[in-house]
Each structure stands twice: as structure tokens, then as C-alpha cells.
Amino acid sequence: xEVSINKDGNKxxxxxxxxxxxxxxxxxxxxxxxxxxxxxxxxxxxxxQLDYISSSGLRVFLMLQKRVPGAGGKLVLSNMKSEIxxxxxxxxxxxxxxxx
Amino acid sequence: MKRVLIxxxxxxxxxxLVAFIESIGEELGLPPALIMSLNLALEEAVSNIILYAYxxxxxxxxxxxxxxxxxxxxFTITDTGVEFDPTKGGDVDITLTVxxxxxGGLGIxxxxxxxxxxxxxxxxDMNVFTxxxxxx
Numbered sequence: 001x002e003v004s005i006n007k008d009g010n011k012x013x014x015x016x017x018x019x020x021x022x023x024x025x026x027x028x029x030x031x032x033x034x035x036x037x038x039x040x041x042x043x044x045x046x047x048x049q050l051d052y053i054s055s056s057g058l059r060v061f062l063m064l065q066k067r068v069p070g071a072g073g074k075l076v077l078s079n080m081k082s083e084i085x086x087x088x089x090x091x092x093x094x095x096x097x098x099x100x
Numbered sequence: 101m102k103r104v105l106i107x108x109x110x111x112x113x114x115x116x117l118v119a120f121i122e123s124i125g126e127e128l129g130l131p132p133a134l135i136m137s138l139n140l141a142l143e144e145a146v147s148n149i150i151l152y153a154y155x156x157x158x159x160x161x162x163x164x165x166x167x168x169x170x171x172x173x174x175f176t177i178t179d180t181g182v183e184f185d186p187t188k189g190g191d192v193d194i195t196l197t198v199x200x201x202x203x204g205g206l207g208i209x210x211x212x213x214x215x216x217x218x219x220x221x222x223x224x225d226m227n228v229f230t231x232x233x234x235x236x
Contacts, residue, residue, distance in 0.1 A: 021114060021143060022111055022114055022143060022147040022151075023111055023112060023114050023115065052136060052139070052140075054140055054143050054144060054147075054210075055144055055206035055207045055210055056147075058206055059203050059204070059206070062198070062201060062203060063203065065198050066198060066199070082133075083132075083133055083136050086133075087140070087210070090210065090213050090214075091192070091194060091206060091209065091210065092192075092194025092195060092196075095195075096197065096198040096201065
């Protein structure tokens with residue numbers, strides 16, 4: 001799993017490549033924590049190369065959806081693969097995230 | 101088809117589990133989306149055992165057996181850890197707003213959503229967790 005983080009104007013663009021599972025979720029959290037509550041900054045999670053997510057990954061996403069707006073920013077998930085979207089649908093997460 | 105995998109109670113063993121599921125999927129010619137959901141259900145079940153079944157103990161075994169019986173794929177996960185029924189819980193209210201969604205509880209919820217049947221038994225000193233998926 002690789003994470004790349006880039007700043008683009010007022011938006012933080014985070015791209016996740018690979019699997020987000022119980023093994024590597026701690027690494028993802030470590031990368032994302034410093035940037036997740038920068039006041040007023042929006043965040044886009046580019047999921048185009050996110051191949052797999054388990055409940056550990058969903059937990060971190062939920063945390064982001066609680067924290068980013070809490071700091072005044074908007075969180076958007078983009079380009080999600082259909083298998084990942086299915087997991088979001090199953091868990092009701094599709095209705096609590098902005099998915100583009 | 102019958103395959104058995106024995107892993108240790110270490111989180112890195114999840115990748116061994118992934119390879120096991122992938123090879124079963126290939127052998128049976130299962131569609132990728134189904135392989136992924138089996139992967140997800142098994143990861144949820146096995147990671148719970150790795151994280152909680154053997155508190156402070158290392159080098160303990162967890163066995164995962166996969167059997168194809170008629171049109172069903174049956175996984176039986178066995179461990180000798182603390183007594184724990186993974187089928188309890190998972191009553192997740194998926195209509196709650198983000199503020200009210202608790203962080204936990206999704207693992208067993210996903211298992212129950214993906215698999216057709218789940219069953220837990222305590223046999224002697226072993227937890228035996230059976231997950232069954234009907235194949236199209």
C-alpha cells in the first residue's frame with residue numbers, strides 16, 4: 001500500500017494505491033494524521049487505485065469523515081472502484097460520504 | 101476440493117491468508133468480485149482471532165479449512181484461544197449519521213452480509229467458526 005499526499009491550493013489530495021487492510025492500516029493512519037485536521041482545508045481521497053478495503057480501513061475513513069469537517073474542511077472520495085463501492089453500500093457508508 | 105491452511109497469531113499472516121483464498125478462487129474459477137468478498141469475510145474473522153484470541157501469547161496456531169461441498173464453499177476456522185463467539189454483535193445500524201456511527205462493530209457485520217451462513221461452536225478447548233458461502 002502506498003500513500004501520496006499533495007497540496008493543491010486549498011485542497012489536500014491523498015492517493016491510496018493498493019490494499020487497505022488490517023496489516024497496513026496503521027501506516028495509512030500515520031501518514032494521514034498530520035494532514036487531516038489542517039483548519040479549513042478540503043481533502044480529496046483518490047480511490048482510483050484502491051483495490052481492497054476491510055473494516056480496519058473503513059474505520060479510518062470514518063474517522064476522517066468525522067474529523068475533516070470538524071476542522072472546517074470538506075472530504076470527498078473520488079473514482080472509487082465498483083468492488084469498493086459495494087462495501088460502502090453494504091455498510092451504509094455510501095450515504096455518509098461524498099463519493100464522486 | 102479440500103484445503104487447509106495453518107497460520108500463526110501474527111497480523112502479517114493475513115497476507116498468507118490472502119494468497120490461500122486467491123489460489124482457491126483460481127482453482128474453482130470464481131469471479132474476482134466473489135474472491136474479494138471471501139477475502140474480506142475471512143480477513144475479518146481471522147484478524148479478530150489474531151488480535152484477541154491469544155492475549156499475550158505468541159506462536160499460536162489458527163487453522164483455516166476450506167471445503168467445497170455441492171454448491172457451497174465452507175470455511176472452518178479453528179483456534180485454541182479464549183472462548184469467544186464472533187457471531188454475537190454486528191447489529192450495526194447503517195442508517196445512523198456520521199456523528200452517531202460508532203467506530204467499531206463492522207467486522208462481524210460484513211461477515212454476516214457476505215456469507216450465507218455462519219455458526220460458532222465451542223468444542224473441547226477450541227473455538228470453531230464456520231462460514232458458508234453458496235456458489236452460483
